[in-house]
Amino acid sequence: MADTTVAPTAIKRMQKTNPLAQMRELPALVFLLVAVSALWYKAPNFGTATNLLTIARETAIVGIMGAGMTTVIITAGIDLSVASVLAFSAAVMAAMVVGGTSIWLAVIAALGVGMACGAGNALLITRLRIPPIIATLGTMGILRAGVTLYTHAKWIGPLPGSFYFVGTGYTPVILLAVVAATSSIFLLRTKMGRYVYAAGGNEEAVRLSGLNVERVKSTVYILNGLLASVAGLIMTSSMASAQSNMAMGYELNVIAAVVIGGTSINGGQGSVLGTIIGAAIMAVLSNSLILLGVPIYWHKVITGAIILIAVLVDKLRFLKSDEGYPKN
């Protein structure tokens, strides 16, 4: 796929003329605010505390996975296995708890499983040089099959009541805030974070300038696995059990959230903040379609259209200068 990035001169020119243009997340944010305010008036149940918390939890699950996916996509990679990693780590945790292990030990084990899965992806991609989309397509199938075999396709639960707070009330929002803050600081304020952008910008140039690209890539895939298992904690807690088909198909929601948030799938640019706005748009959208009584089958059609519109708006901002946006 294309490895061209936005010409730096075009960005500089735009930043001079319009400070708001620095903010790639702006169109998504405006869209979200307009949608939320319209719904507040249109749909009577939208503004209730219960409904907002439901939206917040969905945003947190997709947003936390999205934060990891953003770092992966900035390196011009992709990870299709996140939903399977989520299910696998959740199943391990639930099985341990049902088997009598302390819940917190099980949580640590789940996070460990998530990181191990990420490390597996990293190994396939960096050491064995398998393209990320193929490697994670493979692990997506393998891990999902693994969960089904491990759980015998039955639900594992119930989990102790002391664990329910993780997926209810304000906890998901707090977890999302913590993940968003730390991953933003990681990307913007640490050396490794800057390398992540560099690796996605021009891998060859970065390699030649002496940076260990393999280490950067391994870091983002392991981080992504870890965050998938964190999102798994919220989902498991809110369902009070782990199931073999949990979060199936979520990888597409997560990638959509990242792309809607203005991260370029070609790598080199993007932000966690944008992804979280993207996740919120997706959550508000599916929630409002239900509240407005739109038949459930239209949801997919509308989601598809929204993804395209969001990416298009992002592109339009670069259309004015010919050199200023990536080619396919």
Add this chain to the structure above:
Amino acid sequence: MKVILRTKESAVFVLFLIVFAIFAAQTDRFAAPDNLFNVARQYSELAVVSVGLTMVIITGGIDISIGSIVGLSSILVGVLCGRMGLNIWPACAAALLAGLACGAINGLVITKLRIQPIVTTLAMLSAARGLAFVLSEARSLSGFPDSFIALGQLAIGPIPGLGYIPLAVVIALSLIILGIVVLRGTAFGRSIYAVGSSEEAARLSGINVFWVKMFTYSFTGLLAGLGGIMMAARLASSIPDAGTGFEFEAITAVVMGGSSLKGGEGNIVGTIIGVAVMGILRNGLNLIGVPNTWQVLFLGVMLILAVLADNLRSALRSKRELRYAVSKAPDGSD
């Protein structure tokens, strides 16, 4: 012999022979003509769609919406013919057109709006599947005329040495041959490779990159439409989630067949052998009673092994070429 072994298709063909031999040794039912006949019939839909996908991947693109387009086309046949009572042939024509339209939209968005293929077709994956559910109200549809169902079951023959061949296989074979002729035998086919190896170079040498890409995506959409019709005829009903996961099976087959996701290389023969491996693997595992879950796991491992083998082979080849170049250098030191 060595030359043959170095081609990309040979690796997947050897894999095919190994898988075939393993299952033939495991169970008598596997190599029975009746069983192979059925596998071929079932997998001709995937083969048809994979022909188009191979071309897309050679241009350096990807299309993950094919499964959803198969579903949409299958449902259109069901809605127009089964529910609204339209004649079956106009219904099929409408389904083909819908597939073509979906592919053309993919192509336009990718070339004119310059949105990356994976994002564009991700949106189409969602939209086309949604539309299939909207149109069918999430129900499966039937009520096809007997003539249409008979076509789905029809076998042509007997052909000496082969016996009866399902009509679906004949359709798939003719499209495979068409695909090979276009890719290998025409200037347009060469320009598909050219766009994949370097779009900029292709553009500068006067190739109309827009039309090359439009063709590959539209053609893939059309073939997915055809796949949907074939599936409706085979099952004698339309199901809204027909073709789910097709994209993954097809991409696995294309990659196993030696196409590079970076574009510029690949061929349809390899892809079709890849499809055949998927077909006999699934069928063989079914026959010896391996649950579906394990099959998914197997396919995942196979996909990764296929790419690994390909990496290994190209590494060996470049080493060999390097050694050759060194030995031919004037003083052996260059």
